[in-house]
Amino acid sequence: MVSKITILRAVVAGLTYLLALLTKVVGSQKGGPHQQKSAEEESEKEANERFGLSWRVAVEANNVCPWRTVPPRCYQHLQNYMCSGQYERDLNLVVENILIYASQIPLSSDGMDAWILDVDDTCISNVSYYKNKRFGCDPFDSTIFKAWIMKGTCPANPAVKLLFNSLKERGFKLFLLTGRDQATLSTITSNNLHSQGFAGYQRLILRSAEYKGQSAVKYKSAIRKEIEREGYRIWGNVGDQWSDLQGECLGKRTFKLPNPMYFIS
Amino acid sequence: MVSKITILRAVVAGLTYLLALLTKVVGSQKGGPHQQKSAEEESEKEANERFGLSWRVAVEANNVCPWRTVPPRCYQHLQNYMCSGQYERDLNLVVENILIYASQIPLSSDGMDAWILDVDDTCISNVSYYKNKRFGCDPFDSTIFKAWIMKGTCPANPAVKLLFNSLKERGFKLFLLTGRDQATLSTITSNNLHSQGFAGYQRLILRSAEYKGQSAVKYKSAIRKEIEREGYRIWGNVGDQWSDLQGECLGKRTFKLPNPMYFIS
Numbered sequence: 001m002v003s004k005i006t007i008l009r010a011v012v013a014g015l016t017y018l019l020a021l022l023t024k025v026v027g028s029q030k031g032g033p034h035q036q037k038s039a040e041e042e043s044e045k046e047a048n049e050r051f052g053l054s055w056r057v058a059v060e061a062n063n064v065c066p067w068r069t070v071p072p073r074c075y076q077h078l079q080n081y082m083c084s085g086q087y088e089r090d091l092n093l094v095v096e097n098i099l100i101y102a103s104q105i106p107l108s109s110d111g112m113d114a115w116i117l118d119v120d121d122t123c124i125s126n127v128s129y130y131k132n133k134r135f136g137c138d139p140f141d142s143t144i145f146k147a148w149i150m151k152g153t154c155p156a157n158p159a160v161k162l163l164f165n166s167l168k169e170r171g172f173k174l175f176l177l178t179g180r181d182q183a184t185l186s187t188i189t190s191n192n193l194h195s196q197g198f199a200g201y202q203r204l205i206l207r208s209a210e211y212k213g214q215s216a217v218k219y220k221s222a223i224r225k226e227i228e229r230e231g232y233r234i235w236g237n238v239g240d241q242w243s244d245l246q247g248e249c250l251g252k253r254t255f256k257l258p259n260p261m262y263f264i265s
Numbered sequence: 266m267v268s269k270i271t272i273l274r275a276v277v278a279g280l281t282y283l284l285a286l287l288t289k290v291v292g293s294q295k296g297g298p299h300q301q302k303s304a305e306e307e308s309e310k311e312a313n314e315r316f317g318l319s320w321r322v323a324v325e326a327n328n329v330c331p332w333r334t335v336p337p338r339c340y341q342h343l344q345n346y347m348c349s350g351q352y353e354r355d356l357n358l359v360v361e362n363i364l365i366y367a368s369q370i371p372l373s374s375d376g377m378d379a380w381i382l383d384v385d386d387t388c389i390s391n392v393s394y395y396k397n398k399r400f401g402c403d404p405f406d407s408t409i410f411k412a413w414i415m416k417g418t419c420p421a422n423p424a425v426k427l428l429f430n431s432l433k434e435r436g437f438k439l440f441l442l443t444g445r446d447q448a449t450l451s452t453i454t455s456n457n458l459h460s461q462g463f464a465g466y467q468r469l470i471l472r473s474a475e476y477k478g479q480s481a482v483k484y485k486s487a488i489r490k491e492i493e494r495e496g497y498r499i500w501g502n503v504g505d506q507w508s509d510l511q512g513e514c515l516g517k518r519t520f521k522l523p524n525p526m527y528f529i530s
Contacts, residue, residue: 050351054358061325061521063359065366086315093319094328101330256326 045076052077056260062242067263070136078135078260082127090258091159098238098255099166105235107171114202114232115167116224116251118239119178119189121259123164123198124154136261149180152188156196160257163238164198173202173232177223177244179216179264182206216264221247310341317342321525327507332528335401343400343525347392355523356424363503363520364431370500372436379467379497380432381489381516383504384443384454386524388429388463389419401526414445417453421461425522428503429463438467438497442488442509444481444529447471481529486512 234251499516
């Protein structure tokens with residue numbers, strides 16, 4: 001026969017266990033004093049998140065003075081941004097707006113309605129390289145970057161591929177304009193673009209010797225001027241850098257694709 | 266003497282209560298099946314949050330085609346953005362960058378170094394009005410807006426007031442350029458600015474009869490052209506609308522302050 005004391009002991013042990021469990025669950029929910037350090041970490045993490053968000057918006061609106069690396073405290077925010085799907089969502093929304101604008105353009109039958117698209121982080125993506133550079137928090141390494149480019153495996157940005165094909169079908173002549181070096185990167189770039197489904201464009205223009213050392217704004221302005229001189233009407237100009245969208249002969253409308261990882265002047 | 270059965274009943278009742286409490290706490294934490302509807306609501310809320318964020322970034326980068334009202338699903342995001350401190354954080358970061366740029370400008374002693382600042386939602390804030398218009402999700406109401414303006418109580422944007430004073434102290438001539446109607450709003454605007462601490466500027470320019478009906482881009486370009494014709498060098502141009510920062514005689518550098526609530530073409 002079980003004694004009353006044994007029963008009471010079992011009851012007390014059971015109640016104690018359940019109370020401990022309850023305390024633990026409530027504690028993890030509300031944050032007890034034993035979690036003070038992690039609360040501080042949490043608060044720093046949240047402050048960095050808020051700063052990262054401000055910084056990214058300022059970059060996209062071209063409000064940040066020329067910068068070489070992303071502020072280290074933005075790392076977590078950028079990692080989340082680039083890898084959680086929000087970067088793709090942002091790209092999709094911009095492309096949606098470009099297509100609305102493009103659908104309202106009255107095309108001529110002379111075949112001279114043109115569109116400019118940048119290549120890196122516009123048509124094809126270097127996010128794989130930048131992932132290893134902490135999304136731009138670590139300095140740019142031209143040797144490693146060139147090795148990445150020479151693999152010829154930059155994947156398409158799906159939203160921009162859709163844009164490319166829609167504009168082509170609509171009848172625009174597409175000019176792909178890149179700061180990549182013509183002498184060394186012409187073949188690999190052309191092959192990479194084709195393997196990723198970018199075909200049927202009017203011209204792929206890389207930086208030839210005469211533009212070496214020039215800023216992107218100056219070089220790209222000169223090329224756009226030449227395209228207009230040939231008689232083309234530039235209706236749109238799309239790039240991930242503000243230097244794609246500044247200077248002369250910009251086109252009737254420019255669109256800035258998101259890129260918080262690097263800055264080209 | 267208490268019987269074993271009575272003790273056991275009490276124990277079972279106690280354990281049942283504690284288990285129910287534990288289930289409730291864990292359920293509210295992880296979301297049990299009884300909370301399916303609220304999980305769906307949560308998921309829709311999160312999707313709207315992500316969309317609102319994409320939309321706001323696209324607006325700030327000038328990627329959104331001309332719009333009359335904010336998409337309704339952005340309401341919660343904009344309310345959080347405007348009221349949680351993130352809007353002010355964004356303003357502060359832009360102003361920090363403007364001050365870095367301004368500090369590097371070599372001022373001349375001829376007193377002709379100029380700066381352009383917009384008024385509404387740049388120097389002084391209309392967030393009080395837009396709060397009642399669901400931060401731009403509800404259509405603009407010119408009667409109510411005019412009544413708000415006529416009170417002359419638009420508060421200063423603290424970050425821009427700091428910018429204003431820093432630029433003035435540095436020796437820039439400040440031109441406040443607004444689309445507000447000169448005939449009806451000149452006195453109230455000037456008084457509102459003064460009461461909020463904006464004093465010592467070079468000129469406050471409102472829209473006179475000859476510019477009535479013109480787009481902001483055209484009107485503001487004409488005024489800036491006139492300022493340059495007088496011999497001023499426009500180093501910077503700050504506004505919350507892209508139409509403040511487009512057109513001619515833009516100044517050497519433009520800065521876009523955040524404003525996801527309305528669009529002026």
